[in-house]
Amino acid sequence: MRLDAPALLVDINGIGELGDIAIENGEVRIGALVRHAQAEHSPVIAEHAPLLAMALPQIAHPAIRNRGTIGGSIALADPAAELPACLLALDGAVDIAGPGGRRTIKADDFFEDLYETALGERDILTGVRFPLAGGETRTGFAELARRHGDYAMVGLAACARAKEGGLADLRLVFFGVDLVPLRGRGAEAALTGIEIDDRAVEAAVAMLDQDLDPPDDVQADGATKKYLAGTLLRRVIGQLLESPP
Ligand SMILES: Cc1cc2nc3c(=O)[nH]c(=O)nc-3n(C[C@H](O)[C@H](O)[C@H](O)COP(=O)(O)OP(=O)(O)OC[C@H]3O[C@@H](n4cnc5c(N)ncnc54)[C@H](O)[C@@H]3O)c2cc1C
Secondary structure, three states: OOOOOOOOOOOOOOOHHHOOEEEEOOEEEEEOOOEHHHHHOOHHHHHHOHHHHHHHHHOOOHHHHHHOEHHHHHHHOOOOOHHHHHHHHOOOEEEEEEOOEEEEEEHHHHEEEOOEEOOOOOOEEEEEEEEOOOOOEEEEEEEEOOOOOOOOOEEEEEEEEEEOOEEEEEEEEEEOOOOOOEEOHHHHHHHEOOOOOHHHHHHHHHHHHHHOOOOOOOOOOHHHHHHHHHHHHHHHHHHHHOOOO
16 A cells, blocks of 8 residues: 555564464464454354454455455455454454564553554564454444455444343454554443343444444445444344354
């Protein structure tokens, strides 16, 4: 996108150890160089990361998914991209290596501003990690784009735990609505620890008035985006309340 004009470009494609998807210590770990398509067709992702399995086919088209990497998408931090929002919804983390050694940063602290992350100038993102989905995990994903494969006008990635007929640990992450992927904390609170009926859903949708303040962009004005976010929230709550097959 020519946002950058680096004096030195380092090609990391040859670093083989960044190309694996693995299960480690109760977490799914995806190496930075795993292509979107590789993750999309991975049995590990299908079984242990249902949210990513829902989101990956929505990213652009097969030609892009064959080349784009998980690490590149997270490091680029496009505010309308699917994977940053999913990593945040999964309460995931980013593994980083740099001159000072290795460190792991929670997704909550990683996305700082428009295309700005916690990565330092000489850091490399080596992978991402997030908890394995369990029997009680519930996930939901929806986005609205003008054409399939376009960046979303508005999107929502969600993760929760089924508990006593309701939802616990709910994380609703909207994308395409701000400079970074954004949690709908008021809507989360409105849906947590209660039996979710139509009234509760509408109360959560009403909370988006406080949670979101989308700027106008080339896709839509802010008011339209907020309205569409409510539509997505209704759809995604329906997905979260379904038991997985
Ligand atoms: C036509 C088109 C449509 C697209 N549509 C979508 C879409 O709908 N949804 C979506 O989410 N994405 C979309 N994308 C983005 C695409 O999926 C890739 O995620 C994105 O282009 C990054 O590509 P890349 O992995 O090759 O990273 P690069 O382009 O190589 O890198 C992107 C940036 O991240 C840095 N970087 C990359 N890897 C690392 C690393 N491991 N450590 C540190 N820094 C790193 C680079 O230095 C660069 O600044 C689209 C792209 C195109 C070209």
